[in-house]
Amino acid sequence: MWSALADPNRRAILHLLLEGPRPVGELSEACDLSQPSTSKHLRVLREAGLVRVIPDAQRRLYALEPAPMAELxxxxxxxxxxxxxxxxxxxxxxxxxxxxxxxxxxxxxxxxDEQKGTGKP
Amino acid sequence: MWSALADPNRRAILHLLLEGPRPVGELSEACDLSQPSTSKHLRVLREAGLVRVIPDAQRRLYALEPAPMAELxxxxxxxxxxxxxxxxxxxxxxxxxxxxxxxxxxxxxxxxDEQKGTGKP
DNA sequence: CGTTCATATTCTCGAACAGGTATATTCGCT
DNA sequence: AGCGAATATACCTGTTCGAGAATATGAACG
Incomplete structure (x- = not known):
C-alpha cells in the first residue's frame, strides 16, 4: 500500500476519487496522464486495496476504498x-x-479498528 | 516524504525511533541491516525531514521529527x-x-460528495 | 601521531518502476 | 455482424532504488 501511495499521480487520482466514483477517462484527463498510464496506476491502486472497480457497461468506475486509510x-x-x-x-x-x-x-x-492484521507486527 | 515512507526498512527505523533517539549502530542491528544501508536510509529520512541528527562525539543520534507526520x-x-x-x-x-x-x-x-460539477452527468 | 570505533560516501549491479506506443478486449449501437 | 468508444494489457526504454563491498571521514584515546 505504501508503495502505491508513494506516487504523486496515484495520490492525485485518490484525491479526485474523493469527490466520488469516476471513470478512467475522466481521471486520465484530470491528471494529465495518458489512458494506459492511468489504467496502470489504477491497477496498482486496486491491487493495494485502495480503490475498487464498479463495472458500468464499457466503462469502469473507480471508487475509494476507505479501509486502507484506516490502516494508515x-x-x-x-x-x-x-x-x-x-x-x-x-x-x-x-x-x-x-x-x-x-x-x-x-x-x-x-x-x-480491529479488522485484519496489518502485516506489521 | 512519501517515497521515504514507502520503504519498509525506513518505516521500521521510524518505529524504533518512536522510543527515543538512537545511534546508527543500534538501528542497524535492530533492523537487521548493514551499517552502510542503514546510513543510506537515514540519509533519505533526513532529507525528507522525517528525522534529525544529534551529533554526540563520534556517534550520531537520530531522532524523530514530528512535523512531517502532521503533514501526513x-x-x-x-x-x-x-x-x-x-x-x-x-x-x-x-x-x-x-x-x-x-x-x-x-x-x-x-x-x-457531489459538491463540484464533475462535468459527467 | 597512529590506532580504533562509529558513521558516511562512492561505486556497481540487478530489480523495480514510470511513461509511451501499439494492440487486445469488451460492450453498446445501428 | 460490424463499427466505435472505453479500458486493459504487452512490449520497450530510460530512470530510479536498494543491497553489498570497498573506502573515506572524524573523533576519542593510547
Whole structure:
C-alpha cells in the first residue's frame, strides 16, 4: 500500500476519487496522464486495496476504498502523540483507543479498528 | 516524504525511533541491516525531514521529527471522513452503497460528495 | 601521531518502476 | 455482424532504488 501511495499521480487520482466514483477517462484527463498510464496506476491502486472497480457497461468506475486509510491512520497514531502531545479531545481519544487495544478497556467508540492484521507486527 | 515512507526498512527505523533517539549502530542491528544501508536510509529520512541528527562525539543520534507526520495527517484528513462514515454502519451501508451505485437508487450516503460539477452527468 | 570505533560516501549491479506506443478486449449501437 | 468508444494489457526504454563491498571521514584515546 505504501508503495502505491508513494506516487504523486496515484495520490492525485485518490484525491479526485474523493469527490466520488469516476471513470478512467475522466481521471486520465484530470491528471494529465495518458489512458494506459492511468489504467496502470489504477491497477496498482486496486491491487493495494485502495480503490475498487464498479463495472458500468464499457466503462469502469473507480471508487475509494476507505479501509486502507484506516490502516494508515492506525500506523500514524503513535507518531501523532509526538507532534502534538497535548491535544484536547483528539489526542486523548486516540490514547484511549491505544490503551483499549492493550487492556481491553472501555471499548465503545471505534471497535471496528480491529479488522485484519496489518502485516506489521 | 512519501517515497521515504514507502520503504519498509525506513518505516521500521521510524518505529524504533518512536522510543527515543538512537545511534546508527543500534538501528542497524535492530533492523537487521548493514551499517552502510542503514546510513543510506537515514540519509533519505533526513532529507525528507522525517528525522534529525544529534551529533554526540563520534556517534550520531537520530531522532524523530514530528512535523512531517502532521503533514501526513493533514493529507489523510479528507479520507478520514470517508472511513468514519463507513465504519459507522459497516455492513449494511456497504450493501446499500453497492445497490445504490447500480440502480441509482436512494443516495443516502452522499452527504457532501457531489459538491463540484464533475462535468459527467 | 597512529590506532580504533562509529558513521558516511562512492561505486556497481540487478530489480523495480514510470511513461509511451501499439494492440487486445469488451460492450453498446445501428 | 460490424463499427466505435472505453479500458486493459504487452512490449520497450530510460530512470530510479536498494543491497553489498570497498573506502573515506572524524573523533576519542593510547
Amino acid at each position: 491512520d492506525a500506523w500514524l497514531a503513535p507518531y501523532r502523540r509526538l507532534w502534538n502531545s497535548s491535544l484536547d479531545a483528539l489526542g486523548r481519544h486516540l490514547d484511549a483507543v491505544d490503551a483499549e487495544q492493550h487492556d481491553g478497556g472501555p471499548a465503545q467508540r471505534r471497535r471496528s | 495527517d493533514a493529507w489523510l484528513a479528507p479520507y478520514r471522513r470517508l472511513w468514519n462514515s463507513s465504519l459507522d454502519a459497516l455492513g449494511r451501508h456497504l450493501d446499500a452503497v453497492d445497490a445504490e451505485q447500480h440502480d441509482g437508487g436512494p443516495a443516502q450516503r452522499r452527504r457532501s
